[in-house]
Amino acid sequence: GAGVSQSPSNKVTEKGKDVELRCDPISGHTALYWYRQSLGQGLEFLIYFQGNSAPDKSGLPSDRFSAERTGGSVSTLTIQRTQQEDSAVYLCASSYALLETQYFGPGTRLLVL
Amino acid sequence: GNSVTQMEGPVTLSEEAFLTINCTYTATGYPSLFWYVQYPGEGLQLLLKATKADDKGSNKGFEATYRKETTSFHLEKGSVQVSDSAVYFCALSESMYSGGGADGLTFGKGTHLIIQP
16 A cells, blocks of 8 residues: 655755645554654654644754644644754654554655755 | 664675674663664665564564663674665664554664675
8 A cells, every 4th residue: 555655755945934844644544753864863753643633742843843733644844934954854654553663754855045 | 861872884795794783772661672774765664673672573684683681682684685785773662562652763873784796
């Protein structure tokens, strides 16, 4: 079946602009996760959803970052007033349930000029 | 907090050589341990996992054994191929079950493996 998909695959934006990154999890997966992969920091966990709920937002790097999930499926990660240090690959993963194996999407490569 | 330490490389080997990539971890509870692989131009894929002490995960000729006494989960393969060239990530989850804990995976920095013909 289809895996986790993410869009766009690449995004170039100017400093100060807002961006939205989208994740489509595997059908039937109730848990969804966002990570960031950058040269300096490696792979960082950002936030997870169980259904539409995100119980812990403390992993988000700043208050410019927000995420939502609707209908228990698609999720969007929004970065407001982007900064150059936001440049990274943003990865989404989903799992059948919490505590189950996570499957990753191909990522969105964000470049902030 | 939790952490994972692994050799960053690059690690360069000849085809058919024996591979070891070291991974050690720090965790407060009873983590599940994972190796993920990222082939050039592709997304992260789960390679293998182990959910409790002394478990051995294996896949595609790769093996890793969960060693609680040394807090390690070293990745090994007896004879590597050019197609094994990739970046390998060791990771942990505090889940007591099959993995993917509620607070996300903690990853090592990744080891870039290059296999030469």
